[in-house]
Amino acid sequence: MRSFLLLSSSILSLTACGLCRADMKPVDDLVLQGVTGQSGIAIGLELDINVVDINGDGLVDINNGQFQQVTGCGLGNFDSSPAGTCRLALNFANRANEWLVLKDFYGSLRIDNLYLDGGYLSAADSDPATYDSSKFFDSSGNCLLGNGIDCSDLSTGVGFENLPAMVVRMPGSYSGGAFTDPTYTPGSPGTGGVSSGYDSIRMGLTIGGASIEYGATGYAQNNLGSFLGISIADNNSAYAGADVRGSAYVFGF
Amino acid sequence: MSSVSNSMGRWCCNLSWRAALNFLAIFTISTNVSAMTSLSDEALSGVSGAGIAVALDDFRFAMAPTSYIELTGSDGGANWQRGDARYYGLSLTGGGSGTDWYGDGCASADPLSCPLGVGTISDFASVYNPFLLRVFQYEGYDYQGTYRNQIAPGSANSMPTVLELIGPSKVPDPWRWSFLGELEVGRNAGSPADVGSNHSEATFLQSQTIIYGKPITADGRPAILRLLKVENTADPTFGLMYQSALSGDFRFSVAHSTDGGPDGLHEVPNFDDNEGVHFKNVDAFLPLGQLHYQAITLDNVAPGDGNFVIELTRLPGNDANIYNDFYSFSSDCTGVYSGVDCGYKRTGRPERYNETHGYVYWGDPSSNNSDANTTDGIYFKAPAGETFQAYARTNNSAPEGNNSINYSMTGNAFNLGDARVEGLLVQHLKITSLGAN
Incomplete structure (x- = not known):
């Protein structure tokens, strides 16, 4: 399995700055305060599992519109040894020597524009009438909100809306420097249509088959066929696409 | 799940949300830019790690x-x-x-x-x-019929x-x-x-x-x-x-x-x-x-x-406590049946009934639907401008004065109630x- 977590160039630049500080011109706080668009950080996320990137350019090699899986994978043979080279095996508690083996398992995930920031719950402008106090008590009935807040009176302490949160934003489909609405263009009869702009999340996944395999090394066996396979893709691409918009406020107590 | 094996290698990620939050706070504060949102230590001090909300x-x-x-x-x-x-x-x-x-x-x-x-x-x-x-x-109750009600770990209860x-x-x-x-x-x-x-x-x-x-x-x-x-x-x-x-x-x-x-x-x-x-x-x-x-x-x-x-497991056999909890049997019978489970009741059900x-x-x-109602209940509907026939067979007289035992109506939508x-x-x-x- 190979996986990549690539941060955007902005983060890499920040990292590089630490190495070459002597050659850079210092910028004081006053100047920085005038800079716009500096809130948060943007990242791109790439995750590849058992797929080929021959030249190491970070791009998955596509063959006949599909991922090119690693050698020995994707053979579609689920009932004879040896096992394929790409598989994921799960073993549950009290199920000794019984492995749920996912066979011909490979895929790729791309998230190009994910924005991380810090913030306060007030930014969500949620309706206070939706409050459910039962979610904020522990098993003994103690209020967990902390910061002096009483679960029955949210205005106490720092106030509920002043609780901090990690904010994750996805602004939607991105194309050529702008965020736009995705589209679908019907094809002519027999050719199928094409979706465009559904690129907030792009994901392709193949699990060719699955079965229970037995023994201490059942995870490495391929004897008992398959009862189910799963594929995530697009009619015109190895990647299924989705348009995602919104903000997630992640907080805890 | 006790273990995971992958033929091409092993990997594990254990991202603590609190660590992420702290990382984000540190990163944000360190840049010292007023337009960015900094999270103070005081604000973070109330976090205990008991739950994650999204x-x-x-x-x-x-x-x-x-x-x-x-x-x-x-x-x-x-x-x-x-x-x-x-x-x-x-x-x-x-x-x-x-x-x-x-x-x-x-x-x-x-x-x-x-x-x-x-x-x-x-x-x-x-x-x-x-x-x-x-x-x-x-x-x-657990599967053995033991009532588990103690917060502190380590005991049978x-x-x-x-x-x-x-x-x-x-x-x-x-x-x-x-x-x-x-x-x-x-x-x-x-x-x-x-x-x-x-x-x-x-x-x-x-x-x-x-x-x-x-x-x-x-x-x-x-x-x-x-x-x-x-x-x-x-x-x-x-x-x-x-x-x-x-x-x-x-x-x-x-x-x-x-x-x-x-x-x-x-x-x-x-x-x-x-x-x-x-x-x-x-x-x-x-x-x-x-x-x-x-x-x-x-x-x-x-x-x-x-x-x-994939199995939703059977109830354990012959445990009165579990059966009474699961079926919400009442035990408030009176007279010669005093103390005996009464079984299902239409009124006064235990609160557990609504959970099991x-x-x-x-x-x-609360309302009766007309035969062409499209705002409530179950109905079938044809494309706009099209109609279909719905049939019913009655034992004697059909509704609306139609006395045929093979009763039909033509329309765009029919509500079944x-x-x-x-x-x-x-x-x-x-x-x-x-x-x-």
């Missing part, structure tokens, strides 16, 4: 009309054929105006006429009522700990779920039919499913997923519990528009805006599993043929795959 604001998710999740069948056999199911265009969108996957607007103001809302859902999960992932302890994901319990605006389904029968794995194959070249059925509602019951109970260790000393395996909650309107349809849109395998059809079976004012609650004596478990088939079993028993209402039972299922109790459910080996 609120979603102005949220919208729409998978491309040509993108799909496919469940692939195994080769057919005697008396059955291979089946492959694709789910295209899975989406979670807002109310108001919308379009279909083909790109057309929708003729009707009814949200069920459109699978895709244009807008977002403003309070998808409010910060006051977020998705909540937490560990929690609940009182209850200690409450088991469960990991649970709880959905929002108050949702101001309805969500719109939808997907385009395609079932292909008899696919030739070695030579599958081409995109655009017609019905003589491939056997397939396309449909659309739309739900416009809320992930809660009408009385505000949320959906809950629990992960736990099964409290059965004979099988302490990985277990799941799911409390399903849903209210709103539902439509399932298959008719295409008459505008000449495609009708081929793997092509996006232009569905009619009105046709289909509708369920209005649905309210459904279904608990699968009970703390701490019934859970959903995963297993193999006993002969070891490679197939997979589910229900499904299709339509508001409301339906109601109460006291849903799932004692045992077992699903076994058959395709392996």
Whole structure:
């Protein structure tokens, strides 16, 4: 399995700055305060599992519109040894020597524009009438909100809306420097249509088959066929696409 | 789950949300830019790590009309054929105006006429009522019949700990779920039919499913997923519990528009805006599993043929405490039956009855629906401007003065009325795959 977590160039630049500080011109706080668009950080996320990137350019090699899986994978043979080279095996508690083996398992995930920031719950402008106090008590009935807040009176302490949160934003489909609405263009009869702009999340996944395999090394066996396979893709691409918009406020107590 | 093995290597990620929050705070503060939001130590000091909350604001998710999740069948056999199911265009969108996957607007103001809302859902999960992932302890009987009610760990009565994901319990605006389904029968794995194959070249059925509602019951109970260790000393395996909650309107349809849109395998059809079976004012609650004596478990088939079993376990045998809890038997009989369990009652049920028993209402039972009603209950509807005949056979005189015993009416929509299922109790459910080996 190979996986990549690539941060955007902005983060890499920040990292590089630490190495070459002597050659850079210092910028004081006053100047920085005038800079716009500096809130948060943007990242791109790439995750590849058992797929080929021959030249190491970070791009998955596509063959006949599909991922090119690693050698020995994707053979579609689920009932004879040896096992394929790409598989994921799960073993549950009290199920000794019984492995749920996912066979011909490979895929790729791309998230190009994910924005991380810090913030306060007030930014969500949620309706206070939706409050459910039962979610904020522990098993003994103690209020967990902390910061002096009483679960029955949210205005106490720092106030509920002043609780901090990690904010994750996805602004939607991105194309050529702008965020736009995705589209679908019907094809002519027999050719199928094409979706465009559904690129907030792009994901392709193949699990060719699955079965229970037995023994201490059942995870490495391929004897008992398959009862189910799963594929995530697009009619015109190895990647299924989705348009995602919104903000997630992640907080805890 | 106790272990994971991957043939190409092992990897593990353990990202503490608190660490992430602190990292973010440090990163943000260190840049010392006034426009950025810094999180003070004082604000973070109240965090104890007991739970993670995720609120979603102005949220919208729409998978491309040509993108799909496919469940692939195994080769057919005697008396059955291979089946492959694709789910295209899975989406979670807002109310108001919308379009279909083909790109057309929708003729009707009814949200069920459109699978895709244009807008977002403003309070998808409010910060006051977020998705909540937490560990929690609940009182209850375990599989052996022991009542577990002690907070402190280590004793025979200690409450088991469960990991649970709880959905929002108050949702101001309805969500719109939808997907385009395609079932292909008899696919030739070695030579599958081409995109655009017609019905003589491939056997397939396309449909659309739309739900416009809320992930809660009408009385505000949320959906809950629990992960736990099964409290059965004979099988302490990985277990799941799911409390399903849903209210709103539902439509399932298959008719295409008459505008000449495609009708081929793997092509996006232009569905009619009105046709289909509708369920209005649905309210459904279904608990699968009970703390701490019934859970959903995963297993193999006993002969070891490679197939997979998902099972909602049976109740333990002959334990009065568990049976009384599960069935909500009352024990308030009087007279010569004093102290004897009375069984089900129509009134004065124990509170536990509403936690162990589910229900499904299709339509508001407080009103009677006319035969052409399209706002409540269950009805079938033809495309706009088209009609169909509905038949009924009566034993004597038919309604509205029609004395024929074979009674029929012609119209665009016919309402079947409301339906109601109460006291849903799932004692045992077992699903076994058959395709392996």
